[in-house]
Amino acid sequence: MLGMNKKDTALMIVVAILALGAPILLNPFPTESAMAQFNAGYPDLMQRFAIFGIFAIGFNILFGLTGYLSFGHAAFLGVGSYSVVWMYKLLDYNVIWGLPLAVVTAGAFALLIGYVSLRRSGIYFSILTLAFAQMSFNLAYSVLTPITNGETGLQVYTKDPQVLLGANEANSPHFFGLVMNSSSKIAMGGWEFTFNNGYYFCAVILMVMFYLAIRIFRSPFGMMLRAIKSNNTRMTYTGLNPRPYALAAFVISGMYAGLAGGLMAAMDPLAGAERMQWTASGEVVLMTILGGTGTLIGPVLGAGFIKYFENIFSKINDNILHGWFSFLPDGLEDFVVFIIHPFIGKGWHLTLGILFMLVVIFLPGGLVEGGQRLKKLVTSKKDDSNNTAKTEPAE
């Protein structure tokens, strides 16, 4: 279907179902129940799933296929956000002007940075991209204040021109009248599902971007990118120049990042320089690795996983823990809560760091590899003879 083989079509359909059904699938617990805090089906979080999913898919096209580890992708995220907010300020709140501009500016920016950075590889490439991103971040905070509004962050003021703003047009981001932050709620029994316009806007874009990624992975161009990762020297000897391919991958992933940044501003009409800081670049690296580098579904899973646990873990507090372990004897209960306490709430980053280390050490293929190993464990007992030494690439 649509130029994809059977397996990819199945994967695409799974992603489409997950993306479109998220408001229901992520809300498995009734609103009144004690488990309701594990629900993730509210708009703000779901939007982040989709946006960071796009960001990670794009990053994976560079890192997963070519093996170039960029530590500066947050710069493109920031550029995308600024472009969209500027379009709000100059034209009007319709995201149709901003998003294409975000992609284009981020792409141009990536072309510039990539052209310079890709002259080196390995750790030098990482440090070059890091240096460029930190430079953009520092400039956004200081000299470029007229464009970025410095520490305050860029936002729309009433005195802004907004030349296209109609008389009865919505006063927040919208897509031809489809207001992003409005949503309809449906109550069914004990459950309440929120269907948010902004989320569905992101979800549709996520699906399109995922489809594009599949096509890139399966294309001859994708094969070239893999060749860069597996043996750059041999590729050169066969008479191919790897640099244009790597640069194209860098620009594409920069455009993905710009689109993600633009969508952030489309959900919430703000753009701040802290989005460009290198910790934000580190976050997308974490997502990609955690999910599974070089796999199609991995980055989306990783982004969802990190954003979900960031939200849920940081909400759990000691009282909730006491509630869970109340079946234990008093002393033991306090002890267990005391042990878990540093890892929850504000300590969520500690859990993330430990998790990340464990994944890099024991499961370099990320969640996807973990799933495959589990599957192998279950199936290998039945037909041991069939899958001897059949190692398929993690998909």
Place this chain on the structure above:
Amino acid sequence: MDAIILQILNGLDKGSAYALIALGLTLIFGTLGVVNFAHGALFMIGAFCAVTLSKILTISFETIDPTQKDFLGNPLVVKTPYVEAWFGPEFGAGLIDWAVPLSILFSIPIMIGIGFIMERGLIKHFYKREHADQILVTFGLAIVLQEVVKYFFGANPIPTGAPDALTGAFDFGTLLGFDPNTVIYPYWRLVYFFFAAAVIGGVFAFLQFTTFGMVVRAGMADRETVGLLGINIDRRFTIMFGIAAAVAGLAGVMYAPINSPNYHMGMDFLVLSFVVVVVGGMGSLPGAVAAGFLLGVLESFASMNEVKSLLPGIDQIIIYLVAIIILLTRPRGLMGRKGVMEE
């Protein structure tokens, strides 16, 4: 003229910190071939060693002094640190006052211990993996260390003062024949510079003049041959990792009075230190030190008002700009060896 001297002096203390961290990073890279993203966290832990010692020294007990009243008219509660009670008020107060320099002794064993545990427990399993994996796992470790410190010490910076005797400023200008108060420089920064110079000198002397150092240098040049000669080079490299951790820790200890330690100070320094290492040349110890001071001084020159009015924003990006130019024109760095990580 006086402005230029002032900027050079200002650059030196930051340059010293860069040089010390970059020295440790280069030691680790040169010996073990590992890119250590957790090195900034070691710097931060060093600074928190100083905080911990000054907290330990000020642990106090409370006594009620009936002769004095507080503002509510109740008997005044006087806090007396244990050290003052044990060693007499004067010596005790002196100990508390000199907590930061004392932490040097306190931090060395701690930092070497942390270095050993890190190397044996984690890094050793990553020798054969790609640089990307090394970067990622040490990046994860940096997050963990940072969060552990945040858990115990909180997220706010903790002011940690220098000894009273060294808090003033030194009028450098009168020494050189300028008007008084044109070139003044805090004593502690001067101390920091000389301390850094001493540590750097110590490390170089250790590598140059001891048998141990000779073996380590031989191992850096050709690890395999040294191993074939029947020398346990791995153990020596582990010790070097401990020393590198101690150097970063010492840089942190002495930096505490300059900049109140907070849990993410390591990350801020780490990025810059990597740039320093790259500019100096991967694997070149003199290069790391020279580039550290060079970039420190360049940074402070770029923050002069005259330069800023000419090129706005240059003070924010000068270091990165230099790194980009160096990487593109001379990828091995200022003093890097030919062919080492040059691709």
